[in-house]
Amino acid sequence: xxxxxxxxxxxxxxxxxxxxxxxxxxxxxxxxxxxxxxxxxxxxxxxxxxxxxxxxxxxxxxxxxxxxxxxxxxxxxxxxxxxxxxxxxxxxxxxxxxxxxxxxxxxxxxxxxxxxxxxxxxxxxxxxxxxxxxxxxxxxxxxxxxxxxxxxxxxxxxxxxxxxxxxxxxxxxxxxxxxxxxxxxxxxxxxxxxxxxxxxxxxxxxxxxxxxxxxxxxxxxxxxxxxxxxxxxxxxxxxxxxxxxxxxxxxxxxxxxxxxxxxxxxxxxxxxxxxxxxxxxxxxxxxxxxxxxxxxxxxxxxxxxxxxxxxxxxxxxxxxxxxxxxxxxxxxxxxxxxxxxxxxxxxxxxxxxxxxxxxxxxxxxxxxxxxxxxxxxxxxxxxxxxxxxxxxxxxxxxxxxxxxxxxxxxxxxxxxxxxxxxxxxxxxxxxxxxxxxxxxxxxxxxxxxxxxxxx
Numbered sequence: 051x052x053x054x055x056x057x058x059x060x061x062x063x064x065x066x067x068x069x070x071x072x073x074x075x076x077x078x079x080x081x082x083x084x085x086x087x088x089x090x091x092x093x094x095x096x097x098x099x100x101x102x103x104x105x106x107x108x109x110x111x112x113x114x115x116x117x118x119x120x121x122x123x124x125x126x127x128x129x130x131x132x133x134x135x136x137x138x139x140x141x142x143x144x145x146x147x148x149x150x151x152x153x154x155x156x157x158x159x160x161x162x163x164x165x166x167x168x169x170x171x172x173x174x175x176x177x178x179x180x181x182x183x184x185x186x187x188x189x190x191x192x193x194x195x196x197x198x199x200x201x202x203x204x205x206x207x208x209x210x211x212x213x214x215x216x217x218x219x220x221x222x223x224x225x226x227x228x229x230x231x232x233x234x235x236x237x238x239x240x241x242x243x244x245x246x247x248x249x250x251x252x253x254x255x256x257x258x259x260x261x262x263x264x265x266x267x268x269x270x271x272x273x274x275x276x277x278x279x280x281x282x283x284x285x286x287x288x289x290x291x292x293x294x295x296x297x298x299x300x301x302x303x304x305x306x307x308x309x310x311x312x313x314x315x316x317x318x319x320x321x322x323x324x325x326x327x328x329x330x331x332x333x334x335x336x337x338x339x340x341x342x343x344x345x346x347x348x349x350x351x352x353x354x355x356x357x358x359x360x361x362x363x364x365x366x367x368x369x370x371x372x373x374x375x376x377x378x379x380x381x382x383x384x385x386x387x388x389x390x391x392x393x394x395x396x397x398x399x400x401x402x403x404x405x406x407x408x409x410x411x412x413x414x415x416x417x418x419x420x421x422x423x424x425x426x427x428x429x430x431x432x433x434x435x436x437x438x439x440x441x442x443x444x445x446x447x448x449x450x451x452x453x454x455x456x457x458x459x460x461x462x463x464x465x466x467x468x469x470x471x472x473x474x475x476x477x478x479x480x481x482x483x484x485x486x487x488x489x490x491x492x493x494x495x496x497x498x499x500x501x502x503x504x505x
Contacts, residue, residue, distance in 0.1 A: 051076040057130045058155030059083030062329025065355030073363040084129040095182035100210035133302035158292035158330035166261040172270030192284035199289035200227040294331045307333040309344040317366035318358035328354035335374035387453040391461040392444025408437040412497035416490040418451030420482035427451030433494040440469040
C-alpha cells in the first residue's frame with residue numbers, strides 16, 4: 051500500500067489516479083486541483099463554443115463523485131504551493147500533505163505575448179472550461195471577432211465563430227497559417243478557408259501586435275500592430291500556443307529540459323526519488339531523431355498517466371515504458387481534414403546534417419475512394435523519406451476525403467521503422483467505397499521509390 055498524491059486534474063492526473071487505484075485498491079490516492087472540476091476534455095472546448103457539443107457537462111469525463119466511489123479522494127480548489135522532497139510532502143492551501151509517491155500533472159498554461167493591455171476585459175485565452183464558457187458567451191453577443199494565432203486552436207475557433215455567423219480576422223506573427231506544415235500545405239489550408247468563407251474571414255501575416263485598445267467602458271475594441279495595422283472587433287481570443295506549467299516542479303529541484311518541460315525517463319520518473327510527472331508539463335522524445343520535443347495533446351497525457359501509475363505499482367525496470375512520440379496531430383475546418391505525423395520535409399532538411407538525413411518527398415492528389423463512387427473526394431498526401439536509409443520520415447494530408455486513416459497508417463509505419471520498400475508491400479484493405487485499387491499512400495510510395503533508384 052502507498053499514499054499517492056497527484057497534483058493536477060485535467061487529463062494525466064485523473065488517468066494516473068484511476069489506473070493506480072485499479073492496480074492496487076489498497077493504495078491511498080489523493081488528487082488535488084486548483085480548478086472547480088476535474089477530468090474534462092479541453093480538446094472539446096472549441097466544439098462546445100461552436101455548438102456541436104451542446105452542454106459543457108458533456109466534456110466532463112468523470113466527476114469527483116465518480117472518483118470517490120472508486121476510493122480516490124478529490125480536492126477541488128486546492129492549490130499546490132511548494133514541494134518539499136526532503137520531507138516527502140507538499141504544501142497545499144497552506145497545509146502540509148505527505149506522500150509516498152508524488153505525481154506532478156500540472157499541465158500547461160497559455161503563452162502570453164508581450165502586448166500592452168493584454169489583460170483587459172474582452173481578451174480571452176482558451177485553456178480551461180471556464181475560458182470556453184466565457185468565449186461562448188462573448189461570441190453569442192458579437193458580430194466580429196479576432197483570433198491571434200493561426201495554429202490548431204486558431205483554426206478550430208475560426209470554424210466555431212464562422213459557424214455562428216461572425217466575421218473573423220486571424221492575426222499571425224509568422225508568415226503563414228499552420229506553420230507546423232510544409233509551406234505548400236499551409237497554402238492549401240489557407241486557400242480552402244478563403245475559398246469557402248472569404249466573405250467572413252480575413253488573414254494578416256507577419257504582424258506583431260503591440261497594443262490592445264479599449265472602448266469607453268474598458269472593454270476590448272481594437273488591436274494595433276507594429277506595422278500600423280488596426281483591426282476592430284467585439285472581442286479577441288489569443289491562441290498563441292501553450293507552455294508547460296513547471297514552476298512548482300522547478301522550485302523543488304525537478305529537472306527542466308531544453309523545451310521547457312519536466313524531464314522524465316521512460317517510466318515517467320523525474321530526477322528526484324519518489325517524484326513522477328505526466329501530461330502537458332513534461333517534455334517528450336521524438337521517436338525518429340530521439341531529440342526532446344514539447345507537445346500538448348490529450349492522447350500523450352493519458353498515455354503518460356497510465357505509464358506512471360503502472361510503474362508506481364511495479365518495478366519500473368520491468369513495468370510499462372513511454373518511448374516517445376511522432377508528433378501525430380489532426381484537426382479540421384468544417385469538412386476539410388488537416389493532419390500530419392512525423393517529420394515535414396522542411397523540418398527534415400533543417401535537421402539533415404545533424405541526423406544524417408537526405409530528405410525526399412512525393413505529393414499526390416487523388417480520390418480517397420474509387421473515382422466512380424458518388425461520395426469520393428480529393429485528398430492531398432505528401433510522404434517524406436530519408437534517401438540515405440530508405441526509411442519513411444513523415445506524412446502530411448489535407449482534403450475533404452478520408453485523410454485520417456491514411457495518416458494513421460503512416461504513423462504505424464513510422465513507429466515500426468518501415469522502409470519505402472516495406473511500406474509498398476502493406477496489404478491495405480480495398481473495396482471501392484473505401485479506396486482506389488492502388489491507394490494514394492502506395493502511389494506516393496511508388497514515387498518515392500523512383501527517387502531512391504535515381505542516381
